[in-house]
Amino acid sequence: MPEQFHPGTGAQSDVEISLREVSKRYPASDADAVRPLSIDIARGEFLVLVGPSGCGKTTTLRMINRLVEPSGGEIWVDGKNTAHVDPDELRRHIGYVIQQVGLLPHLSIGENVGLVPKMLDWSKERIRQRVDELLDLVGLDPDTYRSRYPKQLSGGQQQRVGVARALAADPPVMLMDEPFGAIDPITRGHLQDEFLKLQARIRKTIVFVTHDIDEALRLGDRIAIFDEDARLAQLDTPLAILTSPADEFVRSFIGDGAAIRRLSLLRVGDLPAVPETSTGTGIEVDPGETVSAVLEKILAAGLDSAVVRGRGSLTVQDMLLATAARDESAVAS
Amino acid sequence: MTRALSLRDNATAPAPAEAAPRSSFVPPLVAGLLVAGVLVYIQVADLDAIEARSLAFGELLVRLGEHVRLVIVSTLVVVALGVPLGILLSRPAAGPLQPPVLAVANAGQAIPSIGILVLLALLYDVGFAMAVISLVVYALLPVLRNTMVGLRHVDRSIIDAARGMGMGSRRILFTVELPLAVPVMLAGIRVALILNVGVATLATYTDAGGLGDLIERGIVFYRMPILLSGCLLTIALALLVDWLAGVAETRLRPRGL
Ligand SMILES: Nc1ncnc2c1ncn2[C@@H]1O[C@H](COP(=O)(O)OP(=O)(O)O)[C@@H](O)[C@H]1O
Ligand SMILES: [Mg+2]
Numbered sequence: 001m002p003e004q005f006h007p008g009t010g011a012q013s014d015v016e017i018s019l020r021e022v023s024k025r026y027p028a029s030d031a032d033a034v035r036p037l038s039i040d041i042a043r044g045e046f047l048v049l050v051g052p053s054g055c056g057k058t059t060t061l062r063m064i065n066r067l068v069e070p071s072g073g074e075i076w077v078d079g080k081n082t083a084h085v086d087p088d089e090l091r092r093h094i095g096y097v098i099q100q101v102g103l104l105p106h107l108s109i110g111e112n113v114g115l116v117p118k119m120l121d122w123s124k125e126r127i128r129q130r131v132d133e134l135l136d137l138v139g140l141d142p143d144t145y146r147s148r149y150p151k152q153l154s155g156g157q158q159q160r161v162g163v164a165r166a167l168a169a170d171p172p173v174m175l176m177d178e179p180f181g182a183i184d185p186i187t188r189g190h191l192q193d194e195f196l197k198l199q200a201r202i203r204k205t206i207v208f209v210t211h212d213i214d215e216a217l218r219l220g221d222r223i224a225i226f227d228e229d230a231r232l233a234q235l236d237t238p239l240a241i242l243t244s245p246a247d248e249f250v251r252s253f254i255g256d257g258a259a260i261r262r263l264s265l266l267r268v269g270d271l272p273a274v275p276e277t278s279t280g281t282g283i284e285v286d287p288g289e290t291v292s293a294v295l296e297k298i299l300a301a302g303l304d305s306a307v308v309r310g311r312g313s314l315t316v317q318d319m320l321l322a323t324a325a326r327d328e329s330a331v332a333s
Numbered sequence: 334m335t336r337a338l339s340l341r342d343n344a345t346a347p348a349p350a351e352a353a354p355r356s357s358f359v360p361p362l363v364a365g366l367l368v369a370g371v372l373v374y375i376q377v378a379d380l381d382a383i384e385a386r387s388l389a390f391g392e393l394l395v396r397l398g399e400h401v402r403l404v405i406v407s408t409l410v411v412v413a414l415g416v417p418l419g420i421l422l423s424r425p426a427a428g429p430l431q432p433p434v435l436a437v438a439n440a441g442q443a444i445p446s447i448g449i450l451v452l453l454a455l456l457y458d459v460g461f462a463m464a465v466i467s468l469v470v471y472a473l474l475p476v477l478r479n480t481m482v483g484l485r486h487v488d489r490s491i492i493d494a495a496r497g498m499g500m501g502s503r504r505i506l507f508t509v510e511l512p513l514a515v516p517v518m519l520a521g522i523r524v525a526l527i528l529n530v531g532v533a534t535l536a537t538y539t540d541a542g543g544l545g546d547l548i549e550r551g552i553v554f555y556r557m558p559i560l561l562s563g564c565l566l567t568i569a570l571a572l573l574v575d576w577l578a579g580v581a582e583t584r585l586r587p588r589g590l
Binding site: 065067087088089090091092093096098100101102103104105106107108115116119149150151162165166175 | 488490491492493494495496497498499500501504508509512513587588589590
């Protein structure tokens with residue numbers, strides 16, 4: 001199986017999902033909803049599809065679990081051509097989360113989460129344990145929520161259950177279609193944070209659809225940006241997209257404040273620090289912390305520099321200049 | 334109250350109790366009073382021979398039994414026909430069949446039952462079976478239509494999520510669509526039941542008995558006590574059946590809806 005890979009992530013060899021010249025044209029339409037698209041998604045990668053409404057994100061996502069049949073091209077998941085796998089069998093091993101959540105209202109939370117394991121003929125005891133483990137994982141107390149009904153939960157809680165349900169049979173792949181799109185901004189922020197932490201632990205291969213570029217920048221290892229005509233405008237890491245937008249469409253889609261946004265993506269460990277000078281006047285920070293978080297700490301403490309553990313010290317100026325310098329080098333290149 | 338709770342984060346709030354709307358006690362009370370009134374009237378009134386024979390307690394029980402049996406059997410047949418037919422017609426493949434079948438069911442309800450009864454009696458025979466057939470023709474529509482409407486109105490995103498986790502269409506029908514359509518289907522069955530209580534009074538014209546016998550005899554012999562008793566007992570039965578159906582409706586509705 002020929003393995004091409006796009007730059008941007010670390011481990012290159014292990015491809016979980018491979019889209020090969022996949023396209024979709026709906027009947028009675030005279031334009032492709034998805035234009036021939038090739039992307040390889042690595043095991044454990046978090047890929048975000050982002051773009052304006054109608055650019056084919058949902059269609060692309062639903063072709064992966066065959067809720068939509070491609071008009072052309074092939075999709076390989078876990079080394080198998082999905083066209084040759086029974087669709088129901090395929091879907092039981094791919095988590096699917098949608099904006100409307102779609103919990104079965106007449107089943108309890110526990111029964112909803114246990115649906116796929118039940119289809120896979122797990123024993124009652126194993127399902128019960130798995131349900132509790134998952135509710136715990138998504139931050140819902142099993143004893144409190146197991147036997148409630150969906151309508152007794154808030155939107156945010158329902159979507160936690162939606163995520164738990166998708167994870168139930170421990171599928172390697174998760175497809176998520178604007179999962180936090182219908183949730184109020186504050187709860188959405190919490191859910192995004194928690195989901196990132198969760199992903200750091202469970203390392204699923206995730207394809208995540210959103211129309212919100214901020215959400216994409218925050219969550220994705222890589223981001224695929226589509227324009228209104230379903231053209232793939234850029235596929236790259238959040239930092240690379242902010243630093244060097246491929247074209248005018250990407251630039252306008254990112255909107256203003258690219259430099260400021262970069263501060264929350266850059267880690268202080270990535271900046272050139274001055275090897276430890278005198279006695280540390282600044283606060284000590286980890287190399288893994290983001291520039292914006294460190295700036296926040298420095299300013300709050302009324303200082304003007306920080307010591308990056310094991311690296312050296314950085315002043316506010318250093319940080320701002322380093323971020324800006326990347327901008328200039330990007331524009332120059 | 335539920336609304337107020339859900340405005341806050343209800344993580345610690347107790348699960349709101351299922352507030353099933355309590356069925357009013359008025360209909361069964363009225364039904365009981367009507368029956369009691371009729372029975373008392375029969376005891377105290379000065380009845381002639383015809384009236385006394387028609388209104389003997391045993392005779393009333395027989396008529397009531399016939400009536401109830403007609404209603405039960407025809408409602409069971411209506412459900413046995415209407416629900417599967419409604420399910421079949423709501424499958425995507427059966428799309429083109431929907432309009433003609435609905436037209437036939439509509440026509441069934443448009444034609445007065447008395448017409449069908451007399452026609453069946455003239456062409457075939459009289460008796461219980463003929464009465465059941467005409468009741469079924471008349472009451473099929475609400476069950477058929479509500480089954481289709483109930484299935485059609487199931488939230489598409491729930492079905493989408495179910496498909497997305499690998500449920501086949503048969504499993505989706507039984508674990509998602511039918512349970513969610515149950516309230517609408519039950520409402521249709523309740524309507525059919527009530528229609529049957531009323532229309533079964535016509536079964537007397539095909540010799541199938543029922544409370545209609547009293548009404549008809551009251552008219553033919555011009556005996557107000559018989560006519561009135563027949564009417565009042567039918568009304569009482571209708572009230573009671575509707576009330577029971579309402580109770581069943583709330584009981585059978587899946588929890589969580
Ligand atoms: N089932 C369908 N039948 C016909 N056209 C569709 C269908 N689903 C989506 N489309 C069309 O395909 C295009 C892409 O839709 P979609 O994938 O839903 O975009 P997005 O998720 O990016 O908003 C749109 O123009 C939409 O109208
Ligand atoms: Mg979409």
